[in-house]
Amino acid sequence: xxxxxxxxxxxxxxxxxxxxxxxxxxxxxxxxxxxxxxxxxxxxxxxxxxxxxxxxxxxxxxxxxxxxxxxxxxxxxxxxxxxxxxxxxxxxxxxxxxxxxxxxxxxxxxxxxxxxxxxxxxxxxxxxxxxxxxxxxxxxxxxxxxxxxxxxxxxxxxxxxxxxxxxxxxxxxxxxxxxxxxxxxxxxxxxxxxxxxxxxxxxxxxxxxxxxxxxxxx
Numbered sequence: 042x043x044x045x046x047x048x049x050x051x052x053x054x055x056x057x058x059x060x061x062x063x064x065x066x067x068x069x070x071x072x073x074x075x076x077x078x079x080x081x082x083x084x085x086x087x088x089x090x091x092x093x094x095x096x097x098x099x100x101x102x103x104x105x106x107x108x109x110x111x112x113x114x115x116x117x118x119x120x121x122x123x124x125x126x127x128x129x130x131x132x133x134x135x136x137x138x139x140x141x142x143x144x145x146x147x148x149x150x151x152x153x154x155x156x157x158x159x160x161x162x163x164x165x166x167x168x169x170x171x172x173x174x175x176x177x178x179x180x181x182x183x184x185x186x187x188x189x190x191x192x193x194x195x196x197x198x199x200x201x202x203x204x205x206x207x208x209x210x211x212x213x214x215x216x217x218x219x220x221x222x223x224x225x226x227x228x229x230x231x232x233x234x235x236x237x238x239x240x241x242x243x244x245x246x247x248x249x250x251x252x253x254x255x256x257x258x259x
Contacts, residue, residue: 043087043098044079047071051093065170066209067091067106069191073150074104077239084250086124102126102250103140108227111135124253126246128208131227143249146235147209148242154216157195167205167224168198168214177224179205212236 047053047068056068071090079088087101094116097103102124107113111132117123123140127133133142166184167174174185183205186197195213198204204214205224211234214221221231228234 042085044075044090045088045093045096045098046075046090049091049093049096051096052091055093070104070106070147070209073148073239077150078148078243078246081240081243082247082250084254086250086254097123099123105132105136105142108132114139124250141253143253145242145246145249146237147212148237148239149209149212149216151216151236151238154195154213157192157199158217159196159199161200161202161218163201165203165205165222166198166201168194168201168210169206173207173225174205179224208234 047056068091074088074090084102085100087098089097089101089103091104092106092113097117097120099120100122101120103114103117104126105111105114106128108127108129108131114136117125117139120140125133125136125140125142126145127136127142128145128147130144133144136142163184165180165182166186167179168186171187174187184201186194189197195217198214198219199217201219203222204211204219205222206214207225207228211221211231215234215236221234223229223231
């Protein structure tokens with residue numbers, strides 16, 4: 042079994058040039074996939090947890106992180122027998138020509154995030170990467186939390202009662218006891234972001250892999 046993850050030299054070089062954008066969800070999700078999900082999975086497939094063109098293998102499980110620009114994964118057409126793990130169902134159809142898409146709900150390391158819970162002393166903030174708020178106007182008084190290492194971001198987010206967030210950030214906000222507010226027109230209902238621990242997600246993924254690889258029928 043081979044793994045291409047955030048430790049890949051090409052990815053580290055790419056990330057070193059990303060400025061504040063290096064503190065992105067794909068990087069931190071990859072770390073949790075490697076630490077908390079892969080060790081719990083039985084499979085002979087390889088693993089690709091980040092997106093670096095040319096760095097993959099046939100017969101792999103590939104995590105698709107970018108839901109807005111799935112064309113960034115078009116290079117995967119050079120590889121065969123791929124399981125493409127998407128975090129939202131809307132992405133599955135967009136990458137189905139590259140392999141077998143499945144939807145695995147986004148998850149976080151719940152116990153890790155819980156340690157940052159604290160008293161709420163501020164009202165509302167946007168939390169995420171700068172590009173995600175492009176074109177969005179938030180109400181006056183909304184704090185902007187972005188461009189921070191994850192530990193600092195979690196410490197700061199925990200102090201807010203309400204948070205504009207999507208994806209794993211929204212899940213982390215819920216773990217921290219924040220109310221999640223909608224801002225992205227693609228995701229008008231914050232209740233879609235359910236608290237799910239990495240280890241529970243691993244169990245879901247194991248079942249999906251087994252069904253695809255014939256270990257038992259769907």
